[in-house]
Amino acid sequence: MNRGNIVDFGYNYKELLHSINPHKKLGQNFLINVNIAKEEANFAADKKVIEIGPGFGILTNELCKNASKVIAIEKDARLFDILSSNLKCKKLKLVNKDFFDVEKSILKDYDIVIANIPYNLSSKIILWLSKNSMPALLCLQKEFVEHMLAKHGMHNYSKLSVVSSLYFKITKVFDVPASSFYPKPKVDSSVVLIKPIENNIRDDEINVISLLMMHKKKSLRNALADSSSQLNKQKNELRGIADSLNEKDTKIFTMSPNKILAISKEILKQLNQK
Numbered sequence: 001m002n003r004g005n006i007v008d009f010g011y012n013y014k015e016l017l018h019s020i021n022p023h024k025k026l027g028q029n030f031l032i033n034v035n036i037a038k039e040e041a042n043f044a045a046d047k048k049v050i051e052i053g054p055g056f057g058i059l060t061n062e063l064c065k066n067a068s069k070v071i072a073i074e075k076d077a078r079l080f081d082i083l084s085s086n087l088k089c090k091k092l093k094l095v096n097k098d099f100f101d102v103e104k105s106i107l108k109d110y111d112i113v114i115a116n117i118p119y120n121l122s123s124k125i126i127l128w129l130s131k132n133s134m135p136a137l138l139c140l141q142k143e144f145v146e147h148m149l150a151k152h153g154m155h156n157y158s159k160l161s162v163v164s165s166l167y168f169k170i171t172k173v174f175d176v177p178a179s180s181f182y183p184k185p186k187v188d189s190s191v192v193l194i195k196p197i198e199n200n201i202r203d204d205e206i207n208v209i210s211l212l213m214m215h216k217k218k219s220l221r222n223a224l225a226d227s228s229s230q231l232n233k234q235k236n237e238l239r240g241i242a243d244s245l246n247e248k249d250t251k252i253f254t255m256s257p258n259k260i261l262a263i264s265k266e267i268l269k270q271l272n273q274k
Contacts, residue, residue: 016056016082016086020078020079020082023076026075026076026118027118027119027120027121028053028055028076028118029118029119029181029182029183029184029185030055030056030058030181030182031055031056031058031059031116031139031180031181032058032180032181032182033058033176033179033180033181034058034062036139036176036180036191037058037059037061037062038062039173039174039191040059040062040114040116040137040139040191041059041062041063041065041066041067041114042066043112043114043137043193044062044063044066044067044070044112044114045066045067046066046067046068047067047068047111047112048067048068048069048070048071048109048110048111048112049063049067049069049070049071049110049111049112049113049114050071050073050107050110050112050113050114050115050134051063051070051071051072051073051113051114051115052073052099052113052115052117052121052125053073053074053075053099053115053116053117053118053121054072054073054074054079054083054115055074055079055116056079056082056083057072057082057083057086057087059114059115059116060072060083060087060092061087061089063114064087064089064091064092067091068091069091069093069110070089070091070092070093071092071093071094071095071106071107071110072092072093072094072095073095073097073099073102074094074095074096075096075097075098075099077096080094080096099125100124100128104132107132110134111135112134112135112136112137113125113129113134113135113136113137113138114136114137114138115136115137115138115139116138116139116181116189117138117139117140119140119141119144119185122138122140122141122144123160125138126148126160126163126164126194129167129168129194129196130163130167130168130196133196133198134196135193135194135195135196136193136194137173137191137192137193137194138191138192138194139176139189139190139191140189140190140191140192141185141187141189141190142175142187142188142189142190143187144160145172145190145192146190147160147161148160148161148164148170148192149161149164149170149172152253152254152255152256152257153253153254157216157253158213158216159209159210159213159214161257162209162213162257162260162261163206163209163257165257166197166199166201166257166258166261167196167197167199167201168194168195168196168197169194169195169197170192170193170194170195171192171193171195172190172191172192173190173191173192173193174190174191175188175189175190175191176188176189176190176191201261204268205261205264205265205268208227208231208264208267208268209260209261209264211223211224211227211230211231212224212227212252212260212263212264213252213260214227215227215252216251216252216253217251217252217253218251218252219248219249219250219251219252220242220245220247220248220249220250220251220252220263221239221242221243221248221249223252224238224239224241224242224267225238225239225242231271233271241267241270241271244270245263245266247259247263
């Protein structure tokens with residue numbers, strides 16, 4: 001399939017497209033490639049789907065063909081009015097609201113999120129997915145996806161890599177050229193399939209992981225000592241905890257996500273004993 005081929009939408013899409021000035025603060029880059037939407041919608045077969053930020057409804061239209069039910073949540077009232085007037089589908093429920101303000105009770109019966117989300121919401125939506133154990137097919141900035149999939153020892157291994165690995169099984173599905181969106185972003189995107197992993201990780205453990213990854217090029221001993229102000233502990237005390245661990249001289253970025261989680265648990269255990 002030619003992913004660079006832009007196809008006209010069912011209604012007068014081009015006319016509508018140029019009638020709306022995209023809001024930069026909302027990170028609006030509208031999908032204009034129907035072929036991409038069709039490929040994404042293949043993952044909606046017989047599922048109840050949440051779409052975040054449907055824009056002009058290119059993907060929404062395809063989801064309505066495949067899904068058993070669709071809820072499309074659009075914050076921009078201008079786009080909500082266009083969608084309400086032009087998308088007629090009995091399976092579809094349109095909501096004019098910020099996704100993060102939608103009541104959980106409304107979304108609890110849905111199976112999957114399928115969306116081309118604004119780049120500036122990527123981390124927030126990944127966090128929401130982790131908290132709600134919801135699978136997703138997302139189109140994200142390509143560099144963001146590379147960070148999600150980075151392995152320990154790689155230069156772009158980060159907190160996002162660690163947390164993503166602990167909470168999800170992530171599979172890259174395909175890349176999406178920047179020309180598939182209007183206005184055209186400066187970077188390409190990637191579509192990923194995200195499936196939650198049963199992993200009971202506490203917020204304080206994530207906090208320690210975050211602190212360690214802030215100093216990922218340092219040894220565990222130095223990384224922990226350099227987190228003294230955030231942990232409200234003396235550096236010597238934290239060095240003492242690190243010295244009790246076999247990995248005290250190991251650089252953080254060389255450790256696997258599960259190893260970093262295990263070390264974070266042990267650090268908290270020792271801190272709570274003091």
